[in-house]
Amino acid sequence: MITVQELTKRYARTIAVDHISFSVEKGQIVGFLGPNGAGKTTTMRMLTCFFPPSSGTATVAGFDVLEQPLEVRRRIGYLPETPPLYLEMETVDYLRFVGRLKGLSGAELEKRVDYVADRCSVADVKKKLMGKLSKGYRQRVGLAQAIIHNPEVLILDEPTAGLDPKQINETRDLIKGLAGDHTIILSTHILPEVEQTCQQVIIINKGRLVATDSVENLQARARGAETILLEIGARGGELLAPLVQEKLERVTGVSRVRCKQQFDQGAVFEVESDKGRLARGDLARLVVESGWDLNELRPAAMSLEEIFLQLTGSEPAPPPPAEVPAPEVQA
Amino acid sequence: MRSSWIICRRELHSYFSSPIAWLLLTMYSLIFGFFFWNYLANFIVQGMEMQMMGQMTPMNINEQIIRPLLANTSFLSLFFIPMITMRLFAEEKRSGTIELLATSPVRDIEIIVGKWLAATILYCWLLVFAGLNFSFLFRYGHPDWKPMMVGYLGLLLQGAALLAIGTFISTLTKNQIIAAASTFGACLLLWVFSWVSSYDSSTWAQVLSYMSVITHFDAFDRGVLVSKDAIYYLSVIFLGLFFTARSMESLRWRS
Numbered sequence: 117m118i119t120v121q122e123l124t125k126r127y128a129r130t131i132a133v134d135h136i137s138f139s140v141e142k143g144q145i146v147g148f149l150g151p152n153g154a155g156k157t158t159t160m161r162m163l164t165c166f167f168p169p170s171s172g173t174a175t176v177a178g179f180d181v182l183e184q185p186l187e188v189r190r191r192i193g194y195l196p197e198t199p200p201l202y203l204e205m206e207t208v209d210y211l212r213f214v215g216r217l218k219g220l221s222g223a224e225l226e227k228r229v230d231y232v233a234d235r236c237s238v239a240d241v242k243k244k245l246m247g248k249l250s251k252g253y254r255q256r257v258g259l260a261q262a263i264i265h266n267p268e269v270l271i272l273d274e275p276t277a278g279l280d281p282k283q284i285n286e287t288r289d290l291i292k293g294l295a296g297d298h299t300i301i302l303s304t305h306i307l308p309e310v311e312q313t314c315q316q317v318i319i320i321n322k323g324r325l326v327a328t329d330s331v332e333n334l335q336a337r338a339r340g341a342e343t344i345l346l347e348i349g350a351r352g353g354e355l356l357a358p359l360v361q362e363k364l365e366r367v368t369g370v371s372r373v374r375c376k377q378q379f380d381q382g383a384v385f386e387v388e389s390d391k392g393r394l395a396r397g398d399l400a401r402l403v404v405e406s407g408w409d410l411n412e413l414r415p416a417a418m419s420l421e422e423i424f425l426q427l428t429g430s431e432p433a434p435p436p437p438a439e440v441p442a443p444e445v446q447a
Numbered sequence: 448m449r450s451s452w453i454i455c456r457r458e459l460h461s462y463f464s465s466p467i468a469w470l471l472l473t474m475y476s477l478i479f480g481f482f483f484w485n486y487l488a489n490f491i492v493q494g495m496e497m498q499m500m501g502q503m504t505p506m507n508i509n510e511q512i513i514r515p516l517l518a519n520t521s522f523l524s525l526f527f528i529p530m531i532t533m534r535l536f537a538e539e540k541r542s543g544t545i546e547l548l549a550t551s552p553v554r555d556i557e558i559i560v561g562k563w564l565a566a567t568i569l570y571c572w573l574l575v576f577a578g579l580n581f582s583f584l585f586r587y588g589h590p591d592w593k594p595m596m597v598g599y600l601g602l603l604l605q606g607a608a609l610l611a612i613g614t615f616i617s618t619l620t621k622n623q624i625i626a627a628a629s630t631f632g633a634c635l636l637l638w639v640f641s642w643v644s645s646y647d648s649s650t651w652a653q654v655l656s657y658m659s660v661i662t663h664f665d666a667f668d669r670g671v672l673v674s675k676d677a678i679y680y681l682s683v684i685f686l687g688l689f690f691t692a693r694s695m696e697s698l699r700w701r702s
Contacts (some may be wrong), residue, residue, distance in 0.1 A: 167699040190552040200542075214547065
């Protein structure tokens with residue numbers, strides 16, 4: 117659905133996006149991840165034909181962004197970082213305006229306006245001036261205008277920025293619900309969002325592509341081996357951690373054992389093993405056969421945060437800002 | 448051109464749902480009303496004086512009221528045009544809504560024509576409100592309506608041309624005040640260029656004087672439709688919109 121090859125955007129002195137290539141399959145939700153200023157918005161603006169790339173190509177739904185920008189734009193719904201609202205308009209007038217601009221008219225237009233207002237839960241503010249809407253409503257009106265013409269591709273620039281936790285969940289559910297019919301790219305610097313919403317992740321940093329893969333693969337890849345958390349309880353007696361550790365190390369496939377925590381009645385071990393699940397079974401058997409209690413045995417999933425840090429080698433992404441910065445349409 | 452009309456309608460909606468349009472209409476009507484009242488009073492006093500002195504110089508409403516009034520109107524427009532055009536692009540750039548327009552399946556030129564058209568329609572409303580005053584002349588006198596219409600056409604063309612320049616200037620900045628001030632400067636310059644012709648007749652002076660909007664308004668004001676002058680205004684409109692399109696394109700490449 118979307119193919120990007122060697123896409124580059126140069127400003128006067130800096131390179132905002134540096135030879136990025138990736139592709140997105142139809143119906144997928146892709147998380148576009150990176151710290152602030154990594155080039156997410158720039159890439160999205162090139163995909164939406166807001167401005168042309170300096171070099172490289174991108175095709176959306178089979179149309180080239182440079183050669184046939186109008187065809188591309190017809191198939192894209194775009195929610196910029198700041199929802200592009202005319203504050204002196206009523207919500208419903210605004211949705212009609214955007215609908216007309218995207219080629220809808222007549223009864224179909226009214227139907228779509230009602231549908232998206234309903235879908236994005238803005239039906240109750242239809243007759244309100246948008247200048248009077250709260251941040252959450254503005255964001256949802258922005259989302260409503262993006263999907264009004266039922267586009268094949270949705271590009272959402274930080275769709276949950278500035279929302280409260282409840283609204284964030286609603287918006288995520290909404291986005292998930294839209295997948296399937298639509299191919300969605302959403303940018304964010306909030307990692308759990310990607311883990312919860314997306315199937316595929318594209319990580320960029322300083323304009324360069326760092327990784328692109330499915331969420332699970334990425335976790336596995338960053339880890340290389342499987343890590344298992346094992347909590348063992350001593351049945352009545354005392355547990356000698358070094359002894360246990362030694363026993364665990366002897367299990368086939370185990371490469372390293374570390375005692376993470378020790379308390380009166382047991383201990384927690386972190387066991388690294390080669391890929392595959394065999395080690396887990398052997399570990400469980402060993403524990404039980406040795407007469408200990410197996411309190412917990414689970415794979416220690418690496419959070420995207422850790423992967424992100426590992427891949428970008430940078431400080432963690434700053435917490436989501438309380439306020440969205442002023443819209444920057446550079447002259 | 449359907450898209451242009453959609454954009455034009457939204458712009459008009461924006462003008463009339465904010466105080467801008469109403470404020471401009473009020474100010475314009477007030478000032479024009481004052482002009483009208485002045486010329487009319489002058490005309491009446493002059494007429495009475497002539498009667499008392501027994502002179503029978505023919506008096507003419509067209510020549511003594513309408514013509515100077517239209518000339519003043521064309522000057523008055525200079526002050527209003529920047530206020531109409533300043534927000535066209537500057538505001539969209541500041542609020543980020545330009546991103547919506549620029550990523551919609553609409554050609555740049557359609558956006559530009561739509562916005563310029565909305566500005567011109569608002570300007571027409573100013574002229575209409577001013578024109579209401581003339582109905583009194585027709586009620587109590589018998590002015591010739593044809594030269595007046597030509598004069599009005601001239602006002603419209605001159606306004607549309609300056610609005611095109613204002614539209615262009617509005618794309619250059621995201622600050623409305625700067626857009627308004629520069630537009631006013633440009634309009635005023637185009638106005639006073641004609642002065643050089645009064646003391647200089649070199650080629651340069653002729654070129655400058657030809658560039659002036661007022662040089663070309665003269666004939667319209669006299670009620671004479673000269674194609675050369677109409678073509679001048681049409682080319683300024685074309686040039687203004689052309690530059691706006693280039694400016695938007697460079698906006699895309701640079702930003």
